[in-house]
Amino acid sequence: LVIIGGGGYFGFKLLNQNKGNNTTQTNTKAVPEYTFGLDEFLVNLSDEGSTRYVKVKVYIGYDSKKLTDEMKNNTAAIRDTIIGVLRSKKAADFSDKGTESIKSEILAKINPLLTKGKATEIYFYDILVQ
Numbered sequence: 001l002v003i004i005g006g007g008g009y010f011g012f013k014l015l016n017q018n019k020g021n022n023t024t025q026t027n028t029k030a031v032p033e034y035t036f037g038l039d040e041f042l043v044n045l046s047d048e049g050s051t052r053y054v055k056v057k058v059y060i061g062y063d064s065k066k067l068t069d070e071m072k073n074n075t076a077a078i079r080d081t082i083i084g085v086l087r088s089k090k091a092a093d094f095s096d097k098g099t100e101s102i103k104s105e106i107l108a109k110i111n112p113l114l115t116k117g118k119a120t121e122i123y124f125y126d127i128l129v130q
Contacts, residue, residue, distance in 0.1 A: 032061030
């Protein structure tokens with residue numbers, strides 16, 4: 001009985017150890033070193049038949065310190081680009097999957113405005129769709 005219990009314990013420990021190693025390797029994502037915060041956005045959405053809007057604070061993640069000054073100088077163009085993307089969306093587009101595609105679209109439209117590097121991540125902070 002002791003041998004069976006000991007074998008079960010070590011088998012269980014071995015299985016849990018392998019599961020822990022697999023999850024840590026697949027769930028890692030690189031976090032940008034720098035972020036640039038933009039003021040809050042309050043934008044009407046393109047839903048027909050009702051007045052819907054999104055209120056969101058956006059942060060842009062990037063890895064090169066050289067981009068900090070460029071983003072400060074181009075804040076108006078960056079904000080205008082983000083407003084254009086958000087205004088083209090409907091309230092239903094702000095699901096979990098939809099939010100990720102919106103972030104990708106914002107990145108694709110912001111990066112051509114930057115010459116000293118590129119943005120790598122968009123973060124939505126305090127998002128409200130109403």
